Amino acid sequence: MLQKMNEYIKGWVAGVIVALVGATFVMWGLSSYIGHSKGDDAVVAKVNGFKITEKMVKGQYSDLKKGYMQQVGLSTFPGELSDELKQYVIQDMITHHLLLQQAKDDGFAISSQQVQALLMQDPAYQVDGKFSMQRLRMAMYQKGASDLGQFMAQFQQKLLISQVSAGMKLSSFLLPKAFDHAYGLTHQVRQVGYFALPLSEFRSQVKVSQKEVKAYYKAHQQQYIAPMQVSFEYLVLDPKAISQSIHIPDQEVVQYYEDHKSNYSTPKRWKVTLVKVPVEDAKESEKVSADKLQQFLVGAKQSPKVDQIAEEIGLKLTSSWLLASNPYISANKLEAMQLGVFSSPVQTAKGLVVFRVDKVSAAIVQPLKEVHDKIHGLLTSQQLEQLMSRDTEKLSQLSYTDPNSLTSSSKALSLQIQTTEMMTKAGLQSGLFSDKNILQAAFGDEVIKQGYNSRPVALKSGAVVVLRRHQVEESHPLGLEAVSDQIKEQLVRKKIEEVAGIKAYDLQSAMKAGQTGQALGIKNHLVWKQVPALSRDAKSLPSALVSAVFATPLKGHQPVFNSVLVDNKTYYVFAINHWTNPLPGSADQSFVKSLKQDLMQNQVQATYAAYVQSLRDRSSIKLYPSALSDLK
Template sequence: MLESIRKHSKFVMILLFLLIIPSFIFVGIDQSYFSGASPTVARVAGQDITQNDWDNTHRVESDRLRAENPGIDAKLLDSPEARYATLERMVRDRVFQAAAQKMHLVTSDAALARTLQGIPAIANLRKPDGSLDAEGYRALLAAQGMTPEAYEASLRRDMSVGQVVGNVMNTALATPVVANAAMDAFLQRREIQVAQFKPQDYVAKVQVSDEALKSFYAANTAKFQQSEQARVEYVVLDLKSVRDSIELNEADLQTYYKENAARLAGGQEERRASHILVNAPKTMSAAERDAAKAKAQAIADKVKANPSSFAAVAKAESQDTGSAPQGGDLGFFGRGAMVPEFEQAAFSMNKGAISDVVESEFGFHVIQVTDVKLPAVPSFAAVREKIVNDLKDQQAQRKYAEVAELFANTVYEQSDSLQPVVDKLGLKLQMADGVTREPRPGVEGPLANPAFLQALFAADSIDHKRNTDAIDLGSNQMVSGRVVNYQPAKQLALEDVTDRVKTLYVQQQSAVLAREAGEAKLQAWKADASQAQGLLPAVVVSRDNPVGMPRQVLDAALQAKTDSLPAWEGVSLGDAGYAIVKVNRIVGQAERTADFNQQASMQYVQLFGTAEGAAYYELLKKKFDVQIKVARP
């Protein structure tokens, strides 16, 4: 049959074409066919943000932050909160892009030019005639890995997007009366006293019975469920594991030592030089500078003809009053000690050589290098460990991409076990119990990565115990895992959680008793303030200085009506009990200057504009049907 197919291959190809292409026409081509079926983590205006999009964007953002802040803790960048913040920024950018497109907001060439002119780094590239130094502009952007075309397109897009919410925020207005009223409320200070009713003080009064526990359990079954969990094994590939697998031979170490001996020395080269200076400050006329240069050239020709006369000529001709008496000797110096032109000449010459005329801001120099001091080169044995570390670091960076591809292929092709990739790459097989679909508090590493957990709890992984695809964790790190044992979510029986039921019941009832006691005291003290006992010492609170008060207490204190004082307010603190707040008086505010009032008004307008912008963004999210499919950490 195979021979028949080979003889009629052209006919078979036509038949396959007729069978396959119509299926694509009528059914459509799933994007996952091309994208590798990366799961969707968010959707904006019908456009998906995939897990790969999220991972790549977060990796780029993390790399940028690491470059800008070398000392930053990598754990902060890879935390679930940091990753989710990246996703939210991606969603926000997509929303604004969709809005800008819908509203036909564009940035004109004139507006783009004005913005470019307002950027100091670009404004400094202007020539005396006012035109832009095109080469300098291109070099400035190239240093940041961009071309002028790409940068201007990005800036134009950002300006168009900025119009979406900027036009709303810039319309915020506030009259002095409104601003002052708002700032008065914010800055007002009140003297208060607080009485606390803590649940732990009422624990002994809680009556516990079997019927009460049964009722509490029945009313709160969701609190007594065991979430789905799994026992998993996983393998991590990172730079360290690649580095540990690298073996170096002695010949490579010796070669590296010979080629990098100067760098391994650790110190810096020093030069000793003498010079003859002919002064020529920038204030000299062109004719005077030409004459000074001619004089220096004559001196250079003279000492080159008779190098042994350099010191004598320097004493007689040099206009450097500091070094001339010593025959022009400047002693030893390292890089950075002399002006650039002098340094470049001195460090490019051999010992005993005499330079041509060298021009600097001080005038014209003739230089003779009299000695060269090289840093001591350590022995091979002394730096062998450093060489090993350097070479392993370099090779690990180069080898990681190759090993990562092998890692991904192995866990995919031999998907029923992780042992093949462990054996092939010398990795460590790690185990974890009680792994849940959402990261557990305090968990770090791969088991805190939502993408990895999502892959572990995919139907194929749970049902068939297959390896997950290689998941890129960023920072040159990949992971693959498989479910060894899976337990679906289940309701726990009362007899299995009796102690926990009792603990939660007592906590709830003691909080109820604390609240009831506080409410009774509040009514009694309102009727007769002389009965008030147990109030803490008076403190002065304000929005900008809460002195450690809980938010509920602070809100109650500053929102209480002060038509008659003292004023009393009761505050439920939930599981933390109850508090009674007594407002004794409104504390006078310091006199404000005109500048303070102006700044306060500007701050209020800014805050009001920010609030309007945030509210408008929420409206746009609804308009463009934003769906975030990943739970907030």
């Protein structure tokens, strides 16, 4: 079953699911299938007493199933993978709650205010660089969260757990020898000789009869099926279209300008010279401080070298720009001061000071005509955000309560029902139905099999789409005449690969037996080529051949031999005769830095995996898989 599963799974879920499921089968034996109540409240697992219910599993199971189908381009989820995916989801949730419990026990925490700030800074929830509540709500709907509080709680848990791995990353280090070894392997060079056997040169050696074509067709008819084709009806809630209907009266622009004039003005400022008692002397009596300031004022009248006078008396002299609101002097006193004249000692929240106004910068208010368009755009964006949020909510409700038609949604929101051309699950070359998220919704069971409206799908442009199937042409078998040439070419290529593969094996075996490449080349009318120092990033040979050379295990200092088919066009038979692992020496520092980061990251991942396993080993985990038997 795991092998069958691996045939389907590609990309992001492959390694994770296959690795975990293998271990899970051992834990998930028949003895675990004990009777439990079914339904959303049925307990699927207990983690140190915490109950994981079927309802909690459903959301993640559904999200992973849809994501997997989108990744590999399937419109339906393979039934034989269902149990494996359920087991992966429950194991992932167990790990999540183990990590969450331990993080809390270890004193890690994050406040709701921090969560809110991080959400607002996340580009995924922004439009034109600004936070969008509509984007956040769409993400919430797609994640299956029932309300914003639940969505934020899930986000908070992920952030809390991530603090542990972040701590490991900050505390990790790399030993010098480990780096030298990794550098040597990365920059290893191998001395290689090889034969190239183009498949095209073997075509004349193979023949395929019509009888073979018919036999193959009969044995593989299920492979020759015309794919299902579907056309769709859809509605688009387009922010660009809605923005055209928004009218912002000049009166509102003026009112906003008046209410927020401080946003478009630079306040009046005073550049002052402050003379005060240093902080370290602040405990001395007020009378002593006043006497020092009076002494300074006397000296300032006699000499313009006020810096020197202040230093001799033990006072601190600073220069700064002050606004009307400042910790030293009221705006009234600043207004009343004559330029260039020191004041009498003034009692402030910072103690006694004397000051002098050296310069005044008048308040500058941008005129309305300079900021009119900016304010108009801001008000338009705010209103658009409100309208999109309102209409998205309405579209979601109407398309759900009337799942068999888009008519009610169309009428309520004045949106035109549009219809696509027929397409396979690969979608169209351009437009809405070339978008992966649209295609995932369009070819999901909810739309194709059940005939319901899709959930609202949010696009990068900010638009929201709801769709339903219009016409369906079911898949059907293709006759032999339609695929005869295709099958014949397929069988010819298969035979060519077999003949070329046998030739490659014979050459490889002969070299293992001690014959040289040069001698074999003369005997078989082939050219033996050599590369004295092949590196991993070499461009002189096909990348697949270079990868095969460096994927071939070395055996001490003995030559090793291998072969590989590259791009389904050429067999390469090669020998690795020698290799060297250089030391860093005067290596490029940018590469050294990058390699160290990669090694540290690998080390952190290994440490984190060991940490997770230790939590599982010492925790109480109970499984009740029969509760998930009805989950589809």
